[in-house]
Amino acid sequence: MTRELIGHFIDGKEIFEGDGRGPVYNPALGRPVREVLFADEAVVDRAVAAAKAAQVAWGEESLARRQRVMFDYRSLLLAHRNEIVALISEEHGKVLGDAGGEFARGVEVVEFVTGLPQLLKGQYNDSVSRGVDAMSVRYPIGVAAGITPFNFPAMVPMWMFPVALAAGNGFVLKPSEKDPSTALRLAELFVEAGGPPGLFNVVNGDQRAVGRLLEHPDVKAISFVGSTPIARSIYERAAHAGKRVQALGGAKNHMVVLPDADIDTVAEAAVSAAYGSAGERCMAISVMVLVGDDGEAHLSAIKDRMQRLTVGSYLDPKSEMGPLITGIHRDRVARLVGEAEAKGAKILVDGRQHPLIKEAGFFFGPTLIDGVRVDMEAYQEEIFGPVLLVLRAPNLEAAIALVNENPYANGAAIFTGSGGAARTFIRHIDAGMVGVNVPIPVPVAYHSFGGSKFSLFGDTHVHGEEGIRFYTRAKAVTMRWPGEDRIATGMHFVTNS
Template identity: 55%
Template sequence: MTTESPTEQSSQADLPLVAHWIDGTQRPGRSGRTAPVYDPALGVVTKTVSLADRAEVDEAVASAAKAFPAWRDMSITKRQQIMFRFRELLNERKGDLAEILTSEHGKVLSDALGEITRGLEVVELATGFPHLIKGEFSQQVSTGVDVYSTKSPLGVVGIISPFNFPAMVPMWFFPIALAVGNTVVLKPSEKDPSSAMFLADLLREAGLPDGVFTVLHGDKEAVDGLLEHPDVKSISFVGSTPIAQYIYETAARHGKRVQALGGAKNHMLVLPDADLDLVADSAINAGFGSAGERCMAISVVVAVEPVADELIDKIRSRMAGLTIGDGRRSCDMGPLVTRQHRDKVASYIDVALEDGADVVVDGRGIEVDGDASGFWLGPTLIDRVPLTSRVYTEEIFGPVLSVVRVASYEEGVALINAGAFGNGTAIFTNDGGAARRFQNEIEVGMIGINVPIPVPVAYYSFGGFKDSIFGSSKAYGLQGFDFFTREKAITSRWLDPSHGGINLGFPQN
C-alpha cells in the first residue's frame, strides 16, 4: 500500500474506485485499504483500487467454491458456447480494452492491441477444449474388465498476474481453467487493475454464471490469503524470480499445484554472417517494445566479433528516430508503469558508468511527446558491459539494451548457458548448421532463430529453464490443460449371468 499525505488522501477519496468482482457484480472493498492507480503518461493518480484483507479473500473463495459444482456439471456444449461468445465479445471490443491498458500501464495503443491479440489466441485454443480433455479406453484388459480414464477439473483455482501484461497473462490461464470446468479467482496487479474488471464483465455478458470468475484486488495480504487458503487447489503466477520462488514454495507447502514463471535475462547471439539490418531492427523491437517491460524482452546483444561496432551504429541510428510519449498519440514507446520503477531502471545507467561500460545512448532527460510529469525513460544502449556488472547479471525490466562482445560462437553459447535465467534467447545467422547446433546446445526454454521474441503460439506452451520457472508446469498449450485437470482411472466390470462366482485373487485371464 502506498503511503500518501493527508491532502493526497483527501483528493484520492474523490476518485473512482476499482472494486472487487464477486458473485458477478462489482463489490467495493471493506478492508479500508486502497492503493493509487496512476496514468503513467501524465504522472497523476486517476483512480484508486480496493485492497482485500483475509476476510475478503475468504468471501471471494467461498463464492467461487459455491459456484463450482454447477459449473463443473454444466455440459461441455454449453461451456464451449460461452467461451465462443466471450471470444466474439472480446474481439469486438478489443479497442476499448486497449485504451484501458494504455491509460494504466502506459504502453502504446498498437502494443496494447498486440497484447490482446496474443491473449485471444489462448481463448481460441480454449474453445476447442473438448478434444483436449478426452480420456482413454482399453477394452477387455482382463476377461470382462475394461479400464478407462477421465479428466476432471480441480475446483477453485487462483491466478496472480503481473503489471506488464494485465490482459494477456490472465488470458494465458483463465480461458483454459474455465473451459475445463474450474472456477477462477484472479488477483491482478494493483498497478493496473481495470483490465481484469473489463474481462470479468465480458465473461458475464457471454453467459458465465455468477461466481465462476472472481476478481480480487490486493497486495501481499491477498496473495498470501490465496496461497494458504485450503479451498484453492492451484496457483498460476507470472512475475519476478524472487516472488515466483516465494509463490511456488508457499503454495506447494499448502498442498497446491503451482505454475510459477519467473524473471529473465534474454540474450540475442549475433553471428558474423547475420543480416545486421535485420538484427538492428529486431534489437530495437525486442529491447524497447512495451518500454522493455517484458519477460521476453531482449536485454543483451551478444555480438561475435568483428560485427559489434557496425551493429551498434545501426542500432543507434534507429534509436534516434524513435518517438517517446503518450501511448494514445502516435508514438513508438510509452512511459514506464510507475515513478519508482522508472527511477530504479534509470539507476542502472549510473551503475554502468561506475562499472566502466560505455553508455552509447542515455535515455535520461529525453524530449517526449507527452506531459512532463510522466514516468519517462528513453531507450538506452550500453556497450562493453562487464559480465560482473549488475547491469548484466540482474533483470532490469526496462528500455536498457546491453551489448557484450565475444570472440566466437562457442564463447557466446557458454556465456548464455552460464546465466541464472533460461527464459528466452535468439540467434541471428544465415548458417542453418549453426542455428541447428544452437537450438540443441542452448539451455533455454524458448528459442528464436532470426526471431527476436520467441513467444510460442497458443497450442505450444510458454515457459523457461533454471530460475525462470519453478516447478515443471508451463503456461497454456497442452501443459495448460494438463495443469487444470486431474485424471481418474476407472477399472470396470459388468457381470453377466454366467460369471464364475467368488474369486479373492487378481483376475488372471
Template identity: 55%
Template sequence: MTSIPSRITHWVGGESWRDAPERTAPVTNPATGAVTGHVDLASVHVVDSAVTSARTAWEDGWGRSSLSRRTSVLFAFRELLHRHTDRIAALVTAEHGKVLADARGEVARGLEVAELACGIPSLLQGAASDSVATDLDVRSLRQPLGVVAVITPFNFPVMVPLWFVPVALACGNTVVLKPSEKDPSAALAVARLWTEAGLPDGALSVVHGDGEAVDALIAHEDVAAVSFVGSTPVARHVHEVATSRGKRVQALGGAKNHMFVLPDADLDQAADAAVSAGFGSAGERCMAISAVVVHEAVADDLVARIAERTRALRTGDGSTGADMGPLVTAEHRDRVRSFVDGAAGEGATVVVDGREGPVDGTQSGFFLPPTLLDHVGPAMAVYVEEIFGPVLSVLRVGSFDAGLRLINAHRYGNGAAIFTRDGASARRFEREVEVGMVGVNVPIPVPAAHFSFGGWKDSLFGDLHAYGPDGVSFFTRGKVVTTRWPSADAGVDLGFPTHR
C-alpha cells in the same frame, strides 16, 4: 479519452464489492503522472469471500457442467472480447502506458488462448482400450481441480490473465484472479465480459490487492492450485508457500533474454529485431531482449545500426502515436535509470543515453527513453539483474562457444534467440542453449497458443508451463477407469491380478 471510475473495486459473485475498503492505492496514468482513481486493496475477508463464492459456483454445477455448456460460454466470450478490443486496449494504455498498437496486440495474443480453450472437448479427450483382458476395458479421463487462483503482473494486464483463465474455466474449474494493483481496470472489464458471455456468478471473481491478498490466496484451504507470473523472489515465495500446503503451483519468474548474433547474420534484420524486442512496451516484457551477445567481428557494425534505429524512436504518450510509452510508475522508472547510472560507473559505454533523450509528453510522466550500452561485462549489475525497462546491453564474444557459455551461465532461462544464416549453428544452439523458449531469427519466441509458454532455471518454479497442453494438464488431474462386466461369477482369487 478512456473513462476510469474514481473507485476501482473487486468483482465477487458476479457483482461489484459493496463494502467500504480498509485500504486503497492510487492508480495513475503513467504518461501524465496524474492519479486517475483509487483501487481497493483486498483484506483476508475479501479474499475469503471470493474463494467461497468460487467454491459455491463450482459445487453448484460448473465443475460438473457439460462440455457443450462450457464451450458455449467460451465462444460467446471470445466474440465479446474481439468486439471490445479497442476499449480494453485503451484501458491498458491509460493505466500501463504502452502504446495503443501494442495494447491491441496484447488483447489479440490473449484471444488466441481463448480460442484454444474453445476446443476443450478435444483437449480433454481421454484414451480408451477395449478388451485389454477378458471382459476388461480401460479408459482415461481428466477432471477439474476446483477453485484455482491466478495472480498476474502489471506488464500484460489482459494477455497474462488470458493465459490461464480461459483454460482453467474450460477445464471445469472456478477462478479467483488477482491482477496487478498498478493497472487493474482492464482485467475487471474482461471479467464483466465473462459474465455477459454467460459464465455463472462466482465462477470468476477478481480481487485487487498487494502482498496481503497474495498471501491470503496461496494459503487458503479451498484453493487447489495457483498460477503466478511475476518477479523471481515472489515466484519462489509463492511456490514454496503454496506447495507446502499441498497445492499445485506454476510460478513464472524473471528473465534475462539473450539475442545471439553470429557474423553471417543479416545485420539490418538483427538490428531491427534488437530494437523492436528491446524497447517494445518500454522493455516491460518478460520476453524482452535485454542482452545482445554479438561476435566481435561484426560488433561495431551492429552497434552502429542499433544506435541509429534507437535514436530515431519517439518516446511519448502511448495514446498519441509515440513509438514507446512511459514506464508504469515513477519508482520503476527511477530503478531502471539507476541501472544505467551503475553501468556507466562500471565501465560500460553509453552509446545512446535515455537519461538525456527527448520526450514528447508532460514532464510529470514516467518517461525514460531507450538506452543502448556497449562493452557490458557479465559481472555488471545491468547484465546480472532483470531490469524490466528500455535498456539494451551489448556483450561481445570471440566465438560461438563463448557466446553459448555466456548465455547458459546466466541464472535465468526464459528465452533466447539466435540470428544466423547457418543451419548447423542454429540447430546446435536450439539444442544446447539452456532456456525454455528459443527463436531462430525470431527475437521474441513466445509460443503459439497450442504450444506452452515457460522457461527454465530461475524463470520457472513448478513442472508445467502456461497454456497449451501443459495448461490443460495443470488445471486437471487424471483418472484411469478399469471396467469389467463379467458374464459369470469369477469367484475368489487372491493372486495378483494380471491382464489376461
C-alpha cells in the same frame, strides 16, 4: 468504462469492501487517475466461496455448454477490443499498438480453449487383460487462483483463467494493483457471455490478499507470474500448503548475433524486442551477444534505427514506446545504467538524456550500452526497462556458454543464416523458449509458455496442453464387466495373461 474507485468483482457484481486503498496512475501523465480498494481476508474468503459454490454445477456442465460460453466470450472480447486496449494503455502506459498486440495474444488463449472437447479427450485401451479395459480421464480440480503482474494486465490473466474455467473450475484473479481496471472488465464480459456469476472473481489488493489466497484451503492451484524472488516465495508457500503451483519468475533474455546475420533484420529485431512496451516484458531482449567480428556494422544499424523510434504518450498514435510504470521504477532503471557506466561500460545511446525525461509522465529513453561485463549489476539483474546491453563472444560455443551461465532461462534467440549454427544453438542453449531469427519467441496459445532455472518454479508451463493438465486431475480407470455367460463369483485376481 471509467471508474473513479475500483472495487472487486465477486459473485457477478462489483463490490466495494476492504480496509485499504491505493492510487492508480496514468504513467503517461505521471499522476493518479483513480483509486483501487484493497481486499482483506474476508473479501478474499468471499470470492473463494463464490467460486467454489458456482464450480459445483459448472464442473458438471457438458463440454458443449462450456465450449459455447467460451465462443460467446471470444465474440464479446472482440466487440469490446478498443475499450480494453484503451484501459491497458491508460493504466499501464504502453502505446496502443503494444496494447493491441497484448490483447490479441490473450484472445488466442480463449480461442485455444474453444477446442475444449478435443483438449479433454481421454485415452482408452481395450483388453489390457482378458475382459479388462483401461482408460484415463481428466476432471476439474475445483478452485484455482491467479496472481498476475502489471506489465500485461490482459494477456497474462488470459494465460490462466480461460484455461481454468473451460476445464470446469472456478477462478479467483488477483491482478496488479497498479493497473487493475482491465481485469474487472474481463470478468464482467465473461458473465455477459453466459458464464455463471461467481465462477470468475477478481480481488484487488496487496500482499495481504495474496497471502490469504496462498493459505486458503479451498484454493487447489496457484498460478503466478512476476519477479524471481516473489515467484520463489509464492512457490514455496503454496507448495508447503499442499497446492499445485506454476510460478514464472524473471528473465534475462539474450539475442546471439552471428557475423552472417542480416544487418537490417538484426537492427529491426533488436529495437522492437528491446524497446517495445518500454522493455517491461519478461520476454524482452535485454542482452545482445555479438559473435566473432567487432559487430560494428550491426551496432551502427541498431543506433540508426533507434533514432527513428518515437517515444511518447499512447494518446499520440505515432508513439512507438511509452513510459515506465512508475517514477520509482524509472529511477531504478537510471541507477542501473549509471552503475554500468561507472564500471567502464560505454553508453552508446543514453535514455537518461531523452527530452521527455523532463516532462510529465514516467518516461525513459531507449538506451544502448556496449562493453558490458557479466559482473556488472546491470547484467546480473532484470532491468525491466528500455535498456539493451551488448556483450562479445569469440565464437558460437562461447556465446552459448555465456548465455547458459546466466541464472535466468526464459528465452534466447539466435540470428544467423546458417542452419547448422541454428541447430547447434537449439540443442545446447538452456532456455525454455528459443527463437531462430525471431527475437521474442513467445509460443502461440496451443503451445505452452515457460522457462527454466530461476525463470520457473514448478514443473508446468502456462496455457497450451500443459495448462490443461495443470487445471485438471487425472484418473486412471481399470474396468471389468463379466459377460452374461460368466457370472462373477468368488475372488478374481486380474493378470496380464
